[in-house]
Amino acid sequence: MAAAATCSTGTRSTGSMVVAASRNNVTSFQRRGPRTSGTDSGCSRLVSISGTRPSVRNGQLLVSTGLPALDQLLGGGLAVGTVLLIEEDKYNIYSPLLFKYFLAEGIVTGHTLLVASAKEDPADILQELPAPLLDDNCKKECDEDICNHKTESNVKMKIAWRYQLLPKIEARPVSSSRFGHYYDVSKRIPQELIEASKWHGFFLPEKISSTLNEDPCSLNHGYIKLLQFIQNIIYKEGFDGSNPQKKQKNILRIGIQNLGSPLWGDDICWTENCDSNCSLTKFLYMLRGLLRTSLSACIITVPTHLIQNKAIIARVTNLSDTVVGLESFIGSEKETNPLYKDYHGLIHIRQIPQLNNLICDVSDVKDLAFKLKRKLFTIEPCG
Amino acid sequence: MFPELNNLLNTTPDQVEQGKLTLLCDAKTDGSFLVHHFLSFYLKANCKVCFVALIQSFSHYNIVGQKLGVSLTTARECGQLVFLEGLKSAVDVFFRPQEEPHPLQFLREANSGNLQPLYEFVQEALKPMDSGEAAWRCPVLLVDDLSVLLSLGVGAVAVLDFVHYCRATVCREWKGNVVALVHDSGDAEDEENDILLNGLGHQSHLILRAEGLATGFCKDVHGQPKGSS
Numbered sequence: 001m002a003a004a005a006t007c008s009t010g011t012r013s014t015g016s017m018v019v020a021a022s023r024n025n026v027t028s029f030q031r032r033g034p035r036t037s038g039t040d041s042g043c044s045r046l047v048s049i050s051g052t053r054p055s056v057r058n059g060q061l062l063v064s065t066g067l068p069a070l071d072q073l074l075g076g077g078l079a080v081g082t083v084l085l086i087e088e089d090k091y092n093i094y095s096p097l098l099f100k101y102f103l104a105e106g107i108v109t110g111h112t113l114l115v116a117s118a119k120e121d122p123a124d125i126l127q128e129l130p131a132p133l134l135d136d137n138c139k140k141e142c143d144e145d146i147c148n149h150k151t152e153s154n155v156k157m158k159i160a161w162r163y164q165l166l167p168k169i170e171a172r173p174v175s176s177s178r179f180g181h182y183y184d185v186s187k188r189i190p191q192e193l194i195e196a197s198k199w200h201g202f203f204l205p206e207k208i209s210s211t212l213n214e215d216p217c218s219l220n221h222g223y224i225k226l227l228q229f230i231q232n233i234i235y236k237e238g239f240d241g242s243n244p245q246k247k248q249k250n251i252l253r254i255g256i257q258n259l260g261s262p263l264w265g266d267d268i269c270w271t272e273n274c275d276s277n278c279s280l281t282k283f284l285y286m287l288r289g290l291l292r293t294s295l296s297a298c299i300i301t302v303p304t305h306l307i308q309n310k311a312i313i314a315r316v317t318n319l320s321d322t323v324v325g326l327e328s329f330i331g332s333e334k335e336t337n338p339l340y341k342d343y344h345g346l347i348h349i350r351q352i353p354q355l356n357n358l359i360c361d362v363s364d365v366k367d368l369a370f371k372l373k374r375k376l377f378t379i380e381p382c383g
Numbered sequence: 384m385f386p387e388l389n390n391l392l393n394t395t396p397d398q399v400e401q402g403k404l405t406l407l408c409d410a411k412t413d414g415s416f417l418v419h420h421f422l423s424f425y426l427k428a429n430c431k432v433c434f435v436a437l438i439q440s441f442s443h444y445n446i447v448g449q450k451l452g453v454s455l456t457t458a459r460e461c462g463q464l465v466f467l468e469g470l471k472s473a474v475d476v477f478f479r480p481q482e483e484p485h486p487l488q489f490l491r492e493a494n495s496g497n498l499q500p501l502y503e504f505v506q507e508a509l510k511p512m513d514s515g516e517a518a519w520r521c522p523v524l525l526v527d528d529l530s531v532l533l534s535l536g537v538g539a540v541a542v543l544d545f546v547h548y549c550r551a552t553v554c555r556e557w558k559g560n561v562v563a564l565v566h567d568s569g570d571a572e573d574e575e576n577d578i579l580l581n582g583l584g585h586q587s588h589l590i591l592r593a594e595g596l597a598t599g600f601c602k603d604v605h606g607q608p609k610g611s612s
Binding site for chain 2: 058081227228231278281282284285286288289290292293310311313314315318319354355356357358
C-alpha cells in the first residue's frame with residue numbers, strides 16, 4: 001500500500017497554504033491565495049516546507065505523526081502549532097513507540113528535533129529510533145536526483161526557463177518528499193541519518209543542577225528550565241519568524257517524554273491534594289503559547305493512569321489540542337477476550353482540535369484497536 | 384452569528400439588551416461556537432467589545448469570524464475591538480519581565496493569583512470616552528474562557544471576585560454586557576470549577592449550555608432582576 005502512494009508535491013506544491021511570518025504579526029495559521037507564477041527569485045518567496053501539507057478541510061498546515069494510520073484518524077495529520085498528548089498505556093510499552101515514530105518522521109523529512117526527557121538521555125532515544133521503510137522506487141529516485149543535481153547544476157534552461165527559478169531539490173542521504181512514512185521497528189535508524197539531522201536534547205538531570213535565580217512562580221523547577229530551553233531554541237533558530245533572513249523555513253518537532261511523572265519533580269502522581277497541582281497545567285498553557293507563535297509541533301506522553309486527581313486530567317486534556325489514549329491488553333482481562341485476540345490494545349481518540357473552524361471532524365468509529373507488527377502499526381475498528 | 388440562536392434569544396443586532404451577564408457552559412463538548420456567535424453578534428450590533436481570549440490565538444477567531452461575517456482585524460484597527468491575546472501575552476510576561484503591571488501578571492506570582500491587573504485592563508479598555516458623543520452602542524466584555532484561569536493557579540474565589548467587579552462596572556455602571564465561558568467538568572470532580580460554575584450560575588441572567596453532540600443545546604433562563612439588584 002505504501003509503494004503505490006503518490007509522492008506529495010514537496011517543494012513545488014501549488015497549494016494555497018503558505019506561512020507568513022512578519023515582524024509584528026507572527027501566526028502559524030494563515031491562508032494565502034494561490035501563488036502567481038513567475039516571480040523573480042530575488043524577492044522573498046514563501047516556499048512550502050518539506051514534510052508538511054495543507055489540510056483539505058481548512059488549509060491548516062499539517063505534519064505527519066509518523067503513523068499514517070493515526071494521521072488519517074486525526075484528519076490528515078497533526079496541525080503545526082499544536083500539542084499531541086498521548087495518554088500512556090499502563091506499562092509504558094506502546095507510548096514510547098508513538099513517541100519514536102514522531103521523532104523518526106522528523107529526521108526523515110529533515111525537521112529539527114527537540115527531545116526532552118527526565119529518564120533517558122536524548123542521544124540514546126535517538127539511537128533507538130526505528131528505521132524508515134523506503135521502497136526501492138523512492139530510493140532510485142533519490143539516487144537519480146543526486147546524479148542529476150551534479151551534472152545539471154549549471155545548465156541554463158532555454159525553453160523551460162521558469163523552472164530555472166525554482167529551487168533544486170536538496171541532495172541528502174535520504175531525501176523524501178512524501179507525507180507519512182512506514183518504519184521497521186526491528187531495525188535501528190541508520191547512523192548517517194541521525195548525523196545529518198539537526199536535534200537538541202534536554203536531559204533533566206543535566207540541566208537541573210544550576211540554581212534558579214529568578215523569582216519562583218509556582219512552576220516546578222524542571223518545567224521552568226524546559227520552557228526556557230524551548231523558548232531559547234525557538235527564538236535562536238528563528239522558528240517564530242524572528243530571523244527574517246533565514247531562507248528555508250523548517251518545522252521544529254518537540255518531544256517530551258513522561259511529563260507529569262515523579263521524574264520531573266511533579267507530585268501529582270502520588271498525592272491527590274498536592275501543593276503545586278497547577279504546575280503541569282501552567283506548563284502546558286505556556287507551551288501552547290510558545291507553539292502557537294512558532295512553526296512547531298509537539299508530542300507529549302503523560303502517565304495519566306498514575307495521576308490521582310481526576311480534575312487535573314480533565315484540565316490537562318482541555319489544555320492540549322489533540323489527545324490520544326492508549327490502552328494495552330497486557331495484564332488485563334481483555335487479553336483473553338476472543339474479540340481482541342488479534343490486537344495488542346485499544347486506542348482512544350479523546351479530542352481533536354477545532355482550529356480555524358467551527359466544527360471538527362470526529363471519526364465515526366469510536367472503538368479502535370491497534371496491532372503492532374514489525375513493519376506496520378495498524379489501527380482498525382473492532383467490536 | 385447564528386440566526387437561530389438569535390431567534391431563540393429574541394434578540395437582533397439592532398435591539399441589544401443591556402446590563403446582562405450571560406454564562407456560557409459546555410459539558411462533554413466544545414462550546415466555543417457560542418463564543419464565536421456572541422463575538423460576531425456584538426460586533427455587528429456596533430458595540431465596543433473587549434475580548435479576553437485566553438485559549439486560542441487571534442488568527443483563529445479572525446478566521447472563524449470571517450466565516451460568520453465580521454472582520455476582527457478591521458474592528459481592532461478602528462477601535463471597536465480590544466483584543467487581549469492571552470497566549471502571546473503570557474509568553475511575553477513569563478519570559479521577559481515587565482516593568483509596568485501586565486494584565487496577566489498573576490502568571491508570575493506564586494500563590495492564589497490576583498486578577499486586579501486584568502480587571503484594570505478591562506476597565507481601561509471599555510471605559511466610556513470623555514468626548515461626550517458615544518461612538519459605540521454599549522460596552523461588552525467577552526471572556527474565553529474562565530476555567531483556564533483555574534488551571535493557571537488562580538483560585539475560584541479570585542475569579543468570582545473578578546467577574547463580580549466586572550459586572551458591577553460594565554453591567555451596572557456602564558449598562559453593558561458580560562459574556563463568559565466556563566467548562567463543566569462533569570464527573571471529573573473538579574471542585575474549584577464547580578464552585579465557579581455554581582457561583583456564576585447564580586449571578587447570571589442567562590445560561591446557555593451546550594451538551595453532548597454539537598447540534599443540541601438547552602438553555603436556562605434565570606430570573607431577570609428588575610430595578611433593584
